[in-house]
Amino acid sequence: MSIIRKVSKILQNQNNLVRVYSLLVIFVIIIGIATLPLISYNENQLYPKSVDMKSPLNPYDRGGEPFEKAEVKAQYPENSRYLGYVTAYLTPFSLFISYNTLYAGTTIVSHPGGIIDEILYNTRGLDTIIETSILFIAFAIAMFLFRRNEKE
């Protein structure tokens, strides 16, 4: 068999496409590993992330004092004029938690009125909207498939 026939015999079956694609991904990742010495981390990050173990809001601490403007980096500060005003705000309850323990940062960030990350909700707010839309579409498909056999 010629090579074209061999290749087309594999590609004509759509059940093989996932395997072919996975091989392609592995191939590109091998190229990536081979060229890894040429790639270097850029220290001047637009969205910096640091972990301060002394902070009660660790690892979600974005700095700043409540009711004062915090320093939040943005690519285009002219597009988000009110950046930095809410990132340090905590409700009285979460402020109480943060005064008393160093280990409840995740609890504070995950309950209503906790830390509002302005990179997520202000400068990159559109991304957050699309992420939730993807989730809702996935739910809509699952719901449709699950309830398809019900009689109306």
Next chain:
Amino acid sequence: MYELENINIEGQVVTFIPFGDIVGYLTPYTAILFIFAAVFTIIALISKPEKQVDIAFGGDAYYTKNVSVKQMRFQRFMAAACGLATMGGVLSGDVFNFTLFTAMVGITNIGIVASIKNRHILDNAYEYGILAMVGTLPLFAGAAIIVATTGTLSMWILFTPLVTVPLVAKLLLVIGVLAEGMAPVYVAKAEITRAPGAPFILMVHVSSLVLFLRVIEIVISM
């Protein structure tokens, strides 16, 4: 206010839409893609589903295929969502934003194909679903490598000659979009175009075509 430095490929910016750090834009090139996607979304929204007739050879008998209102409604919703995601991907001026819109196109394509109740087609929808999920790995890995090596995600800065984006990030981005846009292969292979509800299948083709053209523009400009 915002200007592209390299205008050989797509021309100068016609209009831009700022969303904080994500500044979407239209150039003559992407405006054509945007209008193309918009026209097909409107066609999918206003058209009724096709009801095919199969004729049994050697007799007067024929079968008519029925499309329930429920299925039509769901497919129309998915086609509209797919069109909106495609238009968002065309408009986007940010790499991570673009990958998110691409992932959304992949999900809605699964929805369009999976709503047809036919064992053969559902098998293919399952295969495509796996492929689309595997494809999110290189897609988001590409965006992650871009932000780690350049420190930014905005295309306005990535398109300037000062910033070099590593080759592997570009490759990962391209094969990520390849997986999300692979749906037409399954559509052709499983003959889904002949299944009931045909006009909505159009969006699968339109979205993948437009996304390929857009990702090529992004990768060449970077």
